[in-house]
Amino acid sequence: MNTIKYLSRAFCIAAFLLLNKTNAQQLDLSKFGEVHGNVQMDAQYYQEDSLIGALAVPEKMGFNGFANVIYTKGNFTAGIRYESYLAKLQGFDSRYNGNGLTYRFAQYKNDALDVTIGNFYEQFGCGITLRTYEERNLGYDNMLDGFRVKYEPIKGLYLKALIGKQRLYFTPGGVGLVRGFDGELDINQAIKKLNEAKVHVIVGGSFVSKFQKDEDPNLVLPENVGNSAGRIRVNFGNFNFGGEYAYKINDPLDSYQINDKPVYKPGEAIILNASYAQKGFAVNVGLNRIENMNFRSDRGAKLNDLFINFIPPLCKQQTYALLTIRPYASQPNGEIEFTSQVDYKFKKESLLGGKYGVDISINFSGANALDTTHFNTTDSLADNFNVDSTLQGYRVNSYGMGHEKFFRDLYVEISKKFSKKFKATLIYDYQEYNYNVINNGISGDDFVYAHTVILDATMRLKSESSLRVELQHLYTDQVIGQQIGNWASGIIEYTISSQWFVAIQDQWNYGNDDTKKQLHYYSVNMGYIKNATRITLGYGRQRDGVFCVGGVCRQVPASNGLSLSITTSF
Amino acid sequence: MKKKILISFASIALLLLSVSFIQNSGRPIPSVDVKTVDGKVFNTSKISNDGKPIIISFWATWCKPCKKELDAIAEEYGEWQKETGVKLIAISIDDARSSSKVATDVKSKGWEYDVYIDENQDFKRAMNVNNVPHTFVVNGKGEIVWQHNAYAEGDEEHLFEVVKKVAKGEKVD
Numbered sequence: 001m002n003t004i005k006y007l008s009r010a011f012c013i014a015a016f017l018l019l020n021k022t023n024a025q026q027l028d029l030s031k032f033g034e035v036h037g038n039v040q041m042d043a044q045y046y047q048e049d050s051l052i053g054a055l056a057v058p059e060k061m062g063f064n065g066f067a068n069v070i071y072t073k074g075n076f077t078a079g080i081r082y083e084s085y086l087a088k089l090q091g092f093d094s095r096y097n098g099n100g101l102t103y104r105f106a107q108y109k110n111d112a113l114d115v116t117i118g119n120f121y122e123q124f125g126c127g128i129t130l131r132t133y134e135e136r137n138l139g140y141d142n143m144l145d146g147f148r149v150k151y152e153p154i155k156g157l158y159l160k161a162l163i164g165k166q167r168l169y170f171t172p173g174g175v176g177l178v179r180g181f182d183g184e185l186d187i188n189q190a191i192k193k194l195n196e197a198k199v200h201v202i203v204g205g206s207f208v209s210k211f212q213k214d215e216d217p218n219l220v221l222p223e224n225v226g227n228s229a230g231r232i233r234v235n236f237g238n239f240n241f242g243g244e245y246a247y248k249i250n251d252p253l254d255s256y257q258i259n260d261k262p263v264y265k266p267g268e269a270i271i272l273n274a275s276y277a278q279k280g281f282a283v284n285v286g287l288n289r290i291e292n293m294n295f296r297s298d299r300g301a302k303l304n305d306l307f308i309n310f311i312p313p314l315c316k317q318q319t320y321a322l323l324t325i326r327p328y329a330s331q332p333n334g335e336i337e338f339t340s341q342v343d344y345k346f347k348k349e350s351l352l353g354g355k356y357g358v359d360i361s362i363n364f365s366g367a368n369a370l371d372t373t374h375f376n377t378t379d380s381l382a383d384n385f386n387v388d389s390t391l392q393g394y395r396v397n398s399y400g401m402g403h404e405k406f407f408r409d410l411y412v413e414i415s416k417k418f419s420k421k422f423k424a425t426l427i428y429d430y431q432e433y434n435y436n437v438i439n440n441g442i443s444g445d446d447f448v449y450a451h452t453v454i455l456d457a458t459m460r461l462k463s464e465s466s467l468r469v470e471l472q473h474l475y476t477d478q479v480i481g482q483q484i485g486n487w488a489s490g491i492i493e494y495t496i497s498s499q500w501f502v503a504i505q506d507q508w509n510y511g512n513d514d515t516k517k518q519l520h521y522y523s524v525n526m527g528y529i530k531n532a533t534r535i536t537l538g539y540g541r542q543r544d545g546v547f548c549v550g551g552v553c554r555q556v557p558a559s560n561g562l563s564l565s566i567t568t569s570f
Numbered sequence: 571m572k573k574k575i576l577i578s579f580a581s582i583a584l585l586l587l588s589v590s591f592i593q594n595s596g597r598p599i600p601s602v603d604v605k606t607v608d609g610k611v612f613n614t615s616k617i618s619n620d621g622k623p624i625i626i627s628f629w630a631t632w633c634k635p636c637k638k639e640l641d642a643i644a645e646e647y648g649e650w651q652k653e654t655g656v657k658l659i660a661i662s663i664d665d666a667r668s669s670s671k672v673a674t675d676v677k678s679k680g681w682e683y684d685v686y687i688d689e690n691q692d693f694k695r696a697m698n699v700n701n702v703p704h705t706f707v708v709n710g711k712g713e714i715v716w717q718h719n720a721y722a723e724g725d726e727e728h729l730f731e732v733v734k735k736v737a738k739g740e741k742v743d
Contacts, residue, residue, distance in 0.1 A: 279680050319632055569698040569717065
């Protein structure tokens with residue numbers, strides 16, 4: 001009885017407030033603060049499709065749901081997130097199982113001080129010592145639960161300190177304790193004389209330490225592992241330079257062993273980038289040398305679990321379907337990665353620019369192994385070392401590149417607007433992909449070479465309707481693994497009005513040697529968009545990768561069936 | 571007892587929700603630290619435009635539709651500014667992988683927007699953005715009055731209609 005009484009009372013109050021909207025506004029409700037949030041729901045009905053490798057799903061249906069509610073009043077903010085994985089979507093980790101509040105925090109922030117308790121996301125520098133973040137569509141979330149304080153004692157000096165434990169899916173969380181400190185000094189802001197100087201310099205440093213008990217009966221393991229880094233950023237007119245160096249003490253991890261033995265070797269990272277940009281022209285170069293920089297709050301963690309830090313990959317992030325077939329995954333145990341990009345705009349009314357100008361972008365990036373030699377008990381190199389007692393794992397020969405090539409990607413993009421109604425982009429891409437290293441972590445020379453050509457054209461039909469056509473072709477000599485042979489792909493996307501769209505696409509592996517595997521990955525999607533709400537309904541087969549349909553890009557795992565996705569913000 | 575707690579919790583949630591519906595227009599820009607393209611710290615509560623409208627657009631260097639939207643606006647930006655005094659703030663959600671490409675992208679494209687980098691997506695979370703592109707319109711009092719997710723060819727015209735209304739102090743839905 002009481003239940004009904006309380007419910008009806010709550011309902012009456014809510015209804016009163018809603019119906020008396022105008023009155024309520026006159027009453028100035030802002031003194032109660034504001035409540036805002038967002039919701040994302042992804043549901044999929046699965047069909048078995050043995051041809052593409054989509055297995056039967058016992059529950060028939062998967063559902064992932066997220067809802068954030070944030071309350072703000074003046075300097076105070078508090079928020080919660082409810083997550084639901086009632087039969088999680090395929091492709092997500094099996095530990096995502098159930099419902100619950102995964103995120104709750106309270107924060108006080110004024111001009112100089114910012115205190116957060118509960119869950120939080122943080123990044124020091126480029127993330128090489130610490131970065132907690134969420135990538136919801138990939139199921140990645142390594143947030144901390146604890147305390148964080150940020151303080152700006154003088155103008156231009158930013159201090160951060162934190163302590164906490166990490167999230168691990170729906171389990172109680174990581175066993176390791178994470179403590180971190182970061183300081184950043186904007187020299188030009190801190191020193192008045194330099195406020196208007198032409199050269200702008202920002203320096204910073206961070207120290208992150210994790211604690212985990214040594215319960216190993218055989219090994220003496222470091223219980224406190226420190227990872228420290230220094231960084232600098234210099235800006236001079238159109239030039240920009242950034243660099244960060246990090247050093248992590250030895251920390252043998254289950255996820256990185258050499259000859260089935262733990263590796264007691266410290267880790268090191270050098271991250272550099274430089275750029276020059278002026279109107280219509282830009283150059284960008286980057287270089288990373290990463291050695292043994294896996295930093296996790298549990299030394300037993302595997303896969304993507306409990307990373308404290310983030311190693312920024314440099315290779316171009318591809319979004320066109322056929323270019324996402326072979327995404328390069330950074331090798332945190334060791335690699336040298338580089339990138340270079342030139343962007344140029346042929347001006348309007350110039351010889352090549354035409355009426356509206358032409359944009360050209362060229363990116364060349366790649367990765368190689370480090371120049372190291374693994375110790376092997378049968379190796380003559382090991383003669384001078386007692387391999388079993390030092391457990392160093394490998395020797396660094398030089399800081400330069402190793403001979404083994406992991407990945408190369410050359411990408412050329414030309415965009416031209418022909419008229420107010422028609423524009424097109426033409427892309428050529430060439431990739432060299434070390435299949436064994438990237439997929440299996442084993443050295444070998446199984447290279448895949450792939451040439452891709454893409455045409456992406458948009459035609460404006462009426463003021464609100466348009467047609468987009470995308471044609472892609474991929475030529476490859478790949479004979480190992482999953483996606484063998486040539487591919488062709490096409491998308492027709494019809495935007496009926498600013499609220500409705502429908503898209504049809506097919507990816508066809510026509511060049512597969514096995515005629516039974518010359519499959520079509522077809523799909524139909526339609527969507528409705530109104531302000532901050534977006535509803536999409538799709539049917540078909542999907543490979544995994546980054547997909548951009550109807551104006552939004554997101555990560556989708558492989559599947560076959562009917563899918564419904566709703567996102568909204570309020 | 572358990573039931574009672576549950577019900578009180580539900581009523582609070584309902585109440586908060588109804589308050590939020592009423593207050594949907596008029597929310598101030600949350601205070602979050604982002605960075606300028608050359609690495610300086612900038613607090614988003616300082617975003618202002620002398621009483622004129624502001625467009626806040628979330629984008630990323632790897633997001634095609636986002637760049638199409640910003641390109642389309644760039645063509646008209648001069649006229650939009652003349653007519654309404656509007657200012658566009660482009661918030662890039664690129665992480666350390668591509669954040670160094672934000673400045674070069676903006677310059678080579680010739681965009682004349684105020685650009686900030688939200689490298690760990692703190693501002694994106696505070697603004698409740700699910701996906702990019704996501705565009706907000708802020709009125710002269712610094713209140714968020716309109717938002718839109720995704721970009722389709724021609725959407726910029728509708729956006730400008732909203733901006734014109736906001737500039738005149740009219741209501742938008």
